[in-house]
Amino acid sequence: MTRWGKCLAAALVVVLALGANATAKDAVTFGDATLAKITPNTRTVTIPISISNTKNLAAVDLPLRFGSPGDGINLLEVDFESGRAHYFDLKVALIDNEEKTVIIGLLWMSNLPMKPELKIGDGLLVTLNFEVTDPTIEAITLVPTKFQDPDRELSFIYTEVGDDGVLRVDQLTPEFGEATFPLATAGPKIPEKWALLQNYPNPFNASTLISFDLPRDSHVRLDVYNILGQRVATLADDFMAAGNHSVTWSDDAIASGVYFYRLQADDFTATRKMTLLK
Numbered sequence: 395m396t397r398w399g400k401c402l403a404a405a406l407v408v409v410l411a412l413g414a415n416a417t418a419k420d421a422v423t424f425g426d427a428t429l430a431k432i433t434p435n436t437r438t439v440t441i442p443i444s445i446s447n448t449k450n451l452a453a454v455d456l457p458l459r460f461g462s463p464g465d466g467i468n469l470l471e472v473d474f475e476s477g478r479a480h481y482f483d484l485k486v487a488l489i490d491n492e493e494k495t496v497i498i499g500l501l502w503m504s505n506l507p508m509k510p511e512l513k514i515g516d517g518l519l520v521t522l523n524f525e526v527t528d529p530t531i532e533a534i535t536l537v538p539t540k541f542q543d544p545d546r547e548l549s550f551i552y553t554e555v556g557d558d559g560v561l562r563v564d565q566l567t568p569e570f571g572e573a574t575f576p577l578a579t580a581g582p583k584i585p586e587k588w589a590l591l592q593n594y595p596n597p598f599n600a601s602t603l604i605s606f607d608l609p610r611d612s613h614v615r616l617d618v619y620n621i622l623g624q625r626v627a628t629l630a631d632d633f634m635a636a637g638n639h640s641v642t643w644s645d646d647a648i649a650s651g652v653y654f655y656r657l658q659a660d661d662f663t664a665t666r667k668m669t670l671l672k
Contacts, residue, residue, distance in 0.1 A: 421445065421446045421516075422443065422444075422445050422456070422538075422548065423443070423444045423445070423446070424441060424442070424443055424444075424536060424573040424575075425441065425442035425443070425444060425518075426442075426575075427439055427440065427441045427534065427575035427576075427577065428440045428441075429577065430523075436525060436526065436527055437525070437526040437529075437577060438470075438523065438524070438525055438526075439523075439524040439525075439526060439534060439575070439577065440521055440522065440523050440524070441521070441522045441524065441534065441536070441575060442518055442520075442521050442522075443456070443518070443519050443520050443521070443522065444516060444517055444518050444519055445478075445516065445517075445519045445550075446515070446516035447512060447514060447515065447516070447550060448514055449514060449552045449554070449564075450510075450511035450512065450513055450514060450552070450553075451479075451502070451511055451512035451550060451551070451552060452501070452502050452503075452511050452512075452551045452552060452553045452563075453499070453500060453501045453502065453549075453550075453551035454479070454498070454499070454500045454519065454549070454550060454551070455497075455498075455499050455546055455547065455548065455549040455551070456497075456498040456499070456519075456520075456538070456548055457495065457496070457497045457498070457538065457539050457540065457541050457546040457547065457548065458495065458496050458497075458498070458536050458537065458538055458539065459494055459495050459536070459537040459538075459539045460494050460495070460496065460522075460524070460534060460535070460536055460537075461494035461534070461535075462494060463492060463493060463494060465494070465528060465531065466526055466527040466528025466531055467494065467524060467525075467526055467528075467531060467534060468491045468524065468525045468526075468527070469489050469491060469496055469522060469523070469524055470523045470524065470525050471487075471522075471523040472487035472489070472496065472498055472520050472521075472522055472523075473520060473521040473522075473523060474487075474500070474520055476518060476521065477517075477518045477519045477520050477521070478512055478515070478517045478518060478519060479500050479502070479512050479519060481509060482500045482501060482502045482509070482512075483501065483502065483503055483509060484499065484500065484501035485499075485500050486498070486499040486500075487499075487520075495539070495541075496522075497541065497546050498520060500519075511553070522536075526577065531577065532576060532577055533574050533575055533576045533577055534574070534575045534577065535572055535573070535574045535575075536572060536573045536574075536575075537572040538572070549565050549566060550565070550566045551563060551564070551565050552564040552565075552566075584609060584610075584636045584637060585607035585608065585609050585636070585637070585638065586609055587607070587609055588606075588607060588608065588609060588659065588662040588664070589606060589607040589664075590604075590606045590655075590657040590664035590665075590666055591604070591605040591606060591607075591666075592666055592668075593605075593643075593655065593666065593668045596668050596669060597668075597669040597670065597671045598668070598669070598670060598671070599670070599671055599672060600644055600646075601642055601643065601644035602642070602643055602644075602668060602670075603640050603641070603642055604616065604629065604640065604641050604642075604643060604655055605638065605639065605640040605641075606638075606639055606640075606657050606659075607637075607638055607639075608634060608635070608636050608637060608639065608659060609636055610636045610660075611633070611634070611635050611636050612633070612634065612636075612659045612660045613632070613633050613634075613659065613660070614630050614631075614632060614633070614634045614639075614657070614658070614659045615628070615630060615631045615657070615658045615659075616628070616629040616630040616631075616641060616655065616656070616657050616658075617629070617655065617656050618643060618653055618654070618655050618656075619653065619654045619655075619656065620651065620653055620654075621651065621652050621653075621654075626645075626648060626653070627643060627645060627648075629641045629643055629655075634659075643655075648670060649670075649672075650670050650671055650672045651669070651670060652667060652668075652669050652670075653667070653668050653669075653670060654666065654667055654668075655668060
């Protein structure tokens with residue numbers, strides 16, 4: 395059996411409370427979800443996981459279920475680098491997007507020289523980066539779970555050398571709970587007012603990004619005009635939901651010069667100037 399396996403096989407009863415219902419000081423907590431990117435068919439979601447430990451921590455075993463087989467939730471990455479245990483020798487994330495499970499394991503020492511255990515405290519452990527490809531999914535639920543062969547369960551591992559010089563390993567086994575993250579409340583807030591923003595970059599070469607804010611659902615038309623007032627492009631002519639929107643303009647056939655872009659949405663109209671340099 396590997397050192398990792400021996401460490402997780404050691405057993406001593408320690409109390410752990412999970413998530414918002416925690417009554418002990420040792421705890422695993424889930425932070426607020428954030429929608430990092432929204433496109434018509436895809437949402438990228440980040441969920442931070444933090445821990446509180448009352449002894450120097452040697453290892454963590456964190457198996458989770460994050461969806462149902464066949465749904466549109468996929469775990470892209472487990473980010474260890476910004477967490478408290480980023481220096482641990484062993485950092486493992488076994489992601490199974492078919493079964494919708496992930497086993498996250500951290501062990502402070504696998505090689506010499508010895509590194510310090512995770513000191514008493516609380517803070518970020520890892521960040522989970524998800525991709526949601528089904529627009530009907532309204533939430534991500536994380537459920538700590540158990541696995542067999544190999545055995546895996548949510549565990550903190552503490553080590554301590556007693557007065558007799560013997561190394562003792564304490565393993566806590568938490569009760570299972572779950573945490574649900576509504577995606578509707580995780581995204582950007584609806585703008586309070588209409589706005590047509592300055593394109594970026596400006597001046598530009600090849601392409602530029604035009605952004606605008608809609609405080610309510612509306613029909614949107616976004617046109618580009620030359621200095622003679624002639625329309626040279628229509629970038630949007632459709633009904634759009636309230637929120638922050640961006641459109642990219644690029645046209646190899648357009649000559650260098652000054653152009654104007656005009657936004658019309660309900661009773662709101664705004665025009666800005668931009669410069670194309672080739």
